[in-house]
Amino acid sequence: MLYYLIDDDETSRLIFEKQLEKTVGKNQLLSIPVEYTHPLYTSDTESNKQAELFPTDTQSKAKVKLQSFSSAVSALTLIRKHFLLGNYTSLPDWIFLDIIMPGIDGWQFLDKLMELFRTVPSAKDTGIKVGVCLLTAYVNQYDLQRAQQYPLVKDCLLKPLTAIDLKLVTQI
Numbered sequence: 001m002l003y004y005l006i007d008d009d010e011t012s013r014l015i016f017e018k019q020l021e022k023t024v025g026k027n028q029l030l031s032i033p034v035e036y037t038h039p040l041y042t043s044d045t046e047s048n049k050q051a052e053l054f055p056t057d058t059q060s061k062a063k064v065k066l067q068s069f070s071s072a073v074s075a076l077t078l079i080r081k082h083f084l085l086g087n088y089t090s091l092p093d094w095i096f097l098d099i100i101m102p103g104i105d106g107w108q109f110l111d112k113l114m115e116l117f118r119t120v121p122s123a124k125d126t127g128i129k130v131g132v133c134l135l136t137a138y139v140n141q142y143d144l145q146r147a148q149q150y151p152l153v154k155d156c157l158l159k160p161l162t163a164i165d166l167k168l169v170t171q172i
Helices: 010-024 044-053 056-061 072-085 106-118 141-147 163-170
Strands: 002-006 029-032 064-069 094-098 131-136 153-158
Touching: 002 010, 002 072, 010 029, 010 064, 010 163, 064 072, 072 106, 094 106, 106 131, 131 141, 141 153, 153 163
Parallel strands: 002 064, 002 094, 029 064, 094 131, 131 153
Antiparallel strands: none
């Protein structure tokens, strides 16, 4: 399984990673650092450098891979690249998305993601199985109602997350 975590707060990203590690086990998680998920890493040379950082045997043993992003723009750039290449199997199984972020916030990210999904004829034909879980420091009724407008959104959780939250949402 591949998870994307999109949150501008470094502490929240660290807590999420620790809870995920607790859920799946330390040796079952491959966490890819933020700096290696930046959209500028697009050339073959840079891709090879990334692959060298994470040996194949480590990748094959990992039950869960986590890519963290400090901005929605970086994550969206990578997702767009997968869409343009038709590489739908490289899309994450789950996106954990902070609602309030500078630049592009969670709602704007969802709007842009939905635009991408509208370009694909059918999720069944492509194997796309992305679920989104919204993250927030506080839940209000407006956010919950707004989240229902997005078919990809499966849940909305309070930060910081617990291992139990992750298990319930993702059925790890």
